[in-house]
Amino acid sequence: MPTARAAALPHDLLARICSFLPPGDAALTVPRLSKAWAAAAAPRVADVRAEVAAALPHDLLARICSFLPPGDAALTLTEEQRWRAAARAAFHGDLAVLGWALPQLDAADALYCDAAAAGGQLEALQYARALGCAWCNRACSAAAEGGHLAVLQWGRAQDPPCPWDAGTCSAAAGGGHLAVLQWARTQDPPCPWSIGTCAAAAGGGHLAVLQWLRAQQPPCPWHEWTCVLAARKGHLAVLQWARAQDPPCPWNPTDCLEWASDDATAEWIRAQAALEGVEL
Incomplete structure (x- = not known):
């Protein structure tokens, strides 16, 4: 399984990679970086584990990674951990983490474009597409649901355009985004409803x-x-x-x-x- 060594990555990028992991994955992964990281992390990870059910994942992960010193051991992530990190990075528009994670993943999975569109992250969506990531009608629906008109317009302007269906109009309507809905219906042909x-x-x-x-x-x-x-x-x-x-x-x-x-x-x-x- 591919690995990325801490010495090959800037420490701030390594910390951001950790921050995109779900709490349980972070608690399991961080101690594997090295004995020093495990020793430093142990008290804080124990505290965090007790609060996982009640706290926000991103806040917990930031707390886990905030006290970690730089190390030179291998950071080994499972495939599931990498795709979660990539999806969260796409949603938040973190191109550095996205660029680290995507080359190690299956580009046929449309999840990364879906996540970028849902977060309104046009640059992340463009980056994912440039790396060969697939997309499907979920990307248009995700952009419409969030009211991200520029993302939807860019997706539909590509050749071939990002596919859409009646779910796009329903997502815009459910989100209360009338301008998005109106634009979709004025296209030729109009987006189905x-x-x-x-x-x-x-x-x-x-x-x-x-x-x-x-x-x-x-x-x-x-x-x-x-x-x-x-x-x-x-x-x-x-x-x-x-x-x-x-x-x-x-x-x-x-x-x-x-x-x-x-x-x-x-x-x-x-x-x-x-x-x-x-x-x-």
């Missing part, structure tokens, strides 16, 4: 997005899950608007009541069902 797009907007509580979707010609399709997700997430105004349209959004009052997240929403569903002659 589906009944899941309205449902995603409703579930996210994004009434303006849902209104825009339904105002298009033809309107974005919707179905019962638009109402169910609005009820489930407690977005009563969204549910009320959907049912007030002509024709109203389809719904199943029983399902909506079952999934209602709060008393106000449940009370409105009961009252509305009674007006419609539906027994619950």
Whole structure:
């Protein structure tokens, strides 16, 4: 299995590599650097292990690596540790760590482009593609969900473009990113949408997005899950608007009541069902 020696890497880069490891992996890997590193790390690693379940991974990893002195032993990472480090580096836009990790990994895995797109890291995405990393429709969806329009535009401008599907529009709608959604729909051909797009907007509580979707010609399709997700997430105004349209959004009052997240929403569903002659 490939190894990277500490002496061949700047200490700050080595520390950053450690910081991208999950807490459990870091606790297992750091003591293997050398006896000196293991001795220095032991008290702090013990403390960190006790707090892993309650603390943020990045904070824990930074604490693990903050007290490590430089060493000259081999830093041996498993393949799983390397791809996790690469994915986290891509998400955070750390090109130095990404450049260290990617050449040792399977470029056919689209995970690294997905992570860069999700983090809005255009330079990291470009770097991953330059190194031959694959991508798929998840990259467009990840960029759309995060509202990273520049990343999405760059991906679609490539030859061939990064693939997309209805999940891209649904991700933008779910994230409330109307500008991203509008851009995607004005492309030639437009990015597909589906009944899941309205449902995603409703579930996210994004009434303006849902209104825009339904105002298009033809309107974005919707179905019962638009109402169910609005009820489930407690977005009563969204549910009320959907049912007030002509024709109203389809719904199943029983399902909506079952999934209602709060008393106000449940009370409105009961009252509305009674007006419609539906027994619950």
